[in-house]
Amino acid sequence: MFKPDTVDFFDREDNLHDKEAATDARAPGESNARDAWERVRRRLRAEIGEEVYSSWFPRIELDGVSAGLVRLSVPTRFLKAWIQQHYLDRLGELWREELSAARVELVVRSAVMRAPGALAPRAAAPRPNDxxxxxxxxxxxxxxxxxxxxxxxxxxxxxxxxxxxxxxxxxxxxxxxxxxxxxxxxxxxxxxxxxxxxxxxxxxxxxxxxxxxxxxxxxxxxxxxxxxxxxxxxxxxxxxxxxxxxxxxxxxxxxxxxxxxxxxxxxxxxxxxxxxxxxxxxxxxxxxxxxxxxxxxxxxxxxxxxxxxxxxxxxxxxxxxxxxxxxxxIAPLDEELRLAILTARVTALGQQHPGFTVPADVISFIARHCGQNGRDLDGALNRLLAHNQLTSRAITLEMAETAVRDLVRSSEPKRVRVDDILRIVAKHYNVTRADILSQRRTANVVKPRQVAMYLAKTLTLRSLPEIGRRFGGRDHTTVLHAVRKIEGLVGSDRSLADEVEALKRLVNE
CATH class of the missing domain: 3.40.50.300 (P-loop containing nucleotide triphosphate hydrolases)
Structure with a gap:
């Protein structure tokens, strides 16, 4: 076991902001603030891409809005520092478009003390896979x-x-x-x-x-x-x-x-x-x-x-x-498992909020349409809880469809991996994966390599430097050259365009 007096592993964050939030978070119009927060999150996700958003932003929460001040919280100092450095200004701009004269403050939330009026309800009962x-x-x-x-x-x-x-x-x-x-x-x-x-x-x-x-x-x-x-x-x-x-x-x-x-x-x-x-x-x-x-x-x-x-x-x-x-x-949750998790989560919320129940048809609707992970399911149920508690409306299928409409997925795109692209391109051009990653410059290797780089840039969220590292440690300028070359050839060479489209279909299958 670690001995804190020997090595100070865990710096503590001053929790003064969390204590003060008790008064700020009781502001009226919580439903409007929550809706504005969802719009800000959707826009941010669209701007920065799914991979960056999923890595850094799922744990950020809205604690309250009062007198033009938007208080957001994160669980660790590391996450706070990173978001402040890279995205705090953009968050402020997005909030100002939603609420006039809005100012954004980012704090680290305490492990044991939350603002009584915080906008993100939490269940005390077990939340499996949550x-x-x-x-x-x-x-x-x-x-x-x-x-x-x-x-x-x-x-x-x-x-x-x-x-x-x-x-x-x-x-x-x-x-x-x-x-x-x-x-x-x-x-x-x-x-x-x-x-x-x-x-x-x-x-x-x-x-x-x-x-x-x-x-x-x-x-x-x-x-x-x-x-x-x-x-x-x-x-x-x-x-x-x-x-x-x-x-x-x-x-x-x-x-x-x-x-x-x-x-x-x-x-x-x-x-x-x-x-x-x-x-x-x-x-x-x-x-x-x-x-x-x-x-x-x-x-x-x-x-x-x-x-x-x-x-x-x-x-x-x-x-x-x-x-x-x-x-x-661990693959995305299938519908049966999502249903089991939702049922357990509803039971937990019902213990914390007496009278809160969700009809079976609504649970089935969320399990079928609202994402494939515990966080998506949790977000959908919190929407229902907020609408139920703040508007006193009974939870019905019609109300649920309105409350979670932006969470409903029309189709889940496959997560494409660079390894899949390398395997499929190598097989199509009858070369090996090692050939593509090697330093060889023969024509029968250069073309598959450039096509694979092009597909990696267009079908994944990887940056040019990341793609370069995956292709034998190449510089990002090499990847950019390959992408631009294939883009130009696809526009003029019908045969290559058909090849690329066929490869895209194979990768996405």
């Missing part, structure tokens, strides 16, 4: 490990201390995890790791889970941590950003040796959101820690939003070590 439940755990990571400052229930406090790093949410256990065809393998692997007898050695080491947002990765990771901590194992659960802060603070305090010894003396290391691990020195320390633990037969569990091969920001040796374990993808 993105907000996962966020609650991340919010807890803002606090340190000193139990004297914790106001969590005894069960949560105990799990937090045993687990060492970021505090655990006691609701995220194997018992509350809803199973379906999309997540059954991941659940079985996680349970196998958790139940491994002491001294029997690591199982599936490392276990690497990847999935899009809201599909239950954090739920499984915290379930493993809680299971192990309850059996006396030395378990550390950390988000990647907490690992970075811990390492940087250890360097500042000249206690990096203690940091390394504490991490490498545990039984199980669990890292969440690995895609956020940045910085050469931090990655090197992570790699050393990973190697030391695995060589000693200790268990490592990792989660990220993409497979190891697509973590372009990580060094090749780290990606290779991660890929050597068991890599399991």
């Amino acid at each position: 993105a907000r439940g996962q966020d609650a755990a991340r919010q807890g990571s803002v606090r340190g490990l000193d139990s004297r400052e914790s106001t969590q229930p005894d069960e949560a406090r105990s799990a937090s201390i045993h687990a060492g790093g970021s505090p655990l949410d006691p609701r995220l256990t194997f018992e509350t995890y809803r199973l379906g065809s999309s997540n059954r393998l991941a659940h079985a692997a996680a349970l196998k790791v958790a139940e491994a007898p002491e001294g029997a050695g690591a199982v599936f080491n490392p276990l690497y889970l990847h999935a899009a947002v809201g599909l239950g990765k954090t739920h499984l990771l915290q379930a493993i941590a809680s299971f192990g901590a309850a059996r006396g194992r030395r378990v550390v659960y950390l988000t990647a950003e907490r690992f970075m802060y811990g390492f940087v603070n250890a360097l500042k305090n000249q206690s990096s040796l203690a940091f390394k010894e504490q991490l490498r003396g545990i039984d199980t290391l669990i890292i969440d959101d690995l895609q956020f691990l940045q910085g050469k020195s931090v990655q090197q320390e992570f790699c050393h820690t990973l190697n030391a633990l695995m060589d000693a037969g200790r268990q490592v569990v990792i989660a990220a939003d993409r497979p190891p091969a697509e973590l372009d920001a990580l060094e090749e040796r780290v990606r290779s070590r991660l890929a050597a374990g068991l890599v399991v993808e």
Whole structure:
């Protein structure tokens, strides 16, 4: 277990703003503010793209609007700093278009204190596979490990201390995890790791889970941590950003040796959101820690939003070590599983808000039409709760169709991966994937390579530098040249245009 007096891993954020929000958030017109916030989010998502939005903005919440001040909150200082640096000005512009003279303030929300009038209701009951439940755990990571400052229930406090790093949410256990065809393998692997007898050695080491947002990765990771901590194992659960802060603070305090010894003396290391691990020195320390633990037969569990091969920001040796374990993808939730999650979530909301019920036909409608992850489902139910509580309207199918109309998906586009493009293009042109990634410049290789780069730019959200790294470490100018060349040829060469269209259809199938 970490010792806060040895290494200050977790800087605390001043929660004064959260306490003051109790008066600001009680402003009238909450329904209008919530609608304006949804419009701002939709516009921001459209402007910056799904990948950037899903990585940084799902955990931002509207806490209140008062006297022209819009108060937004995020769970960690790292996220606050990043959004302030890159998008705070744009958020202010979007809000000013919605509310005259609006000013945006971004704060870090407390793990244990929320404004009584905050606009985002939270359920106290278990929320399986629930993105907000996962966020609650991340919010807890803002606090340190000193139990004297914790106001969590005894069960949560105990799990937090045993687990060492970021505090655990006691609701995220194997018992509350809803199973379906999309997540059954991941659940079985996680349970196998958790139940491994002491001294029997690591199982599936490392276990690497990847999935899009809201599909239950954090739920499984915290379930493993809680299971192990309850059996006396030395378990550390950390988000990647907490690992970075811990390492940087250890360097500042000249206690990096203690940091390394504490991490490498545990039984199980669990890292969440690995895609956020940045910085050469931090990655090197992570790699050393990973190697030391695995060589000693200790268990490592990792989660990220993409497979190891697509973590372009990580060094090749780290990606290779991660890929050597068991890599399991959690697919989008099928309709049956979405229905089960919604039913559990409605029960939880009903316990918090007596009288709140959702008819079966409305639950079926949301499960069928409103997204394929827990966060989408949670957002749809919160819409219904807001309309029901704020307008006193009964929840009907007609009301639900109006409340969640912007969440209804007409068709879910397939998430295209660069690896899929490379495989299909190589097969079509009868070359190997290694040929495309090589430095060869023969005509039979250059054409497939440029076509693949063009498809990667047009069918994925990857930037030019990212595509270049995936194509053998090439410069972004090389990718730009290939894209422009294929664009020009497609306009003049009908045969090539047909080839490209055929390849697009194959990639999207």
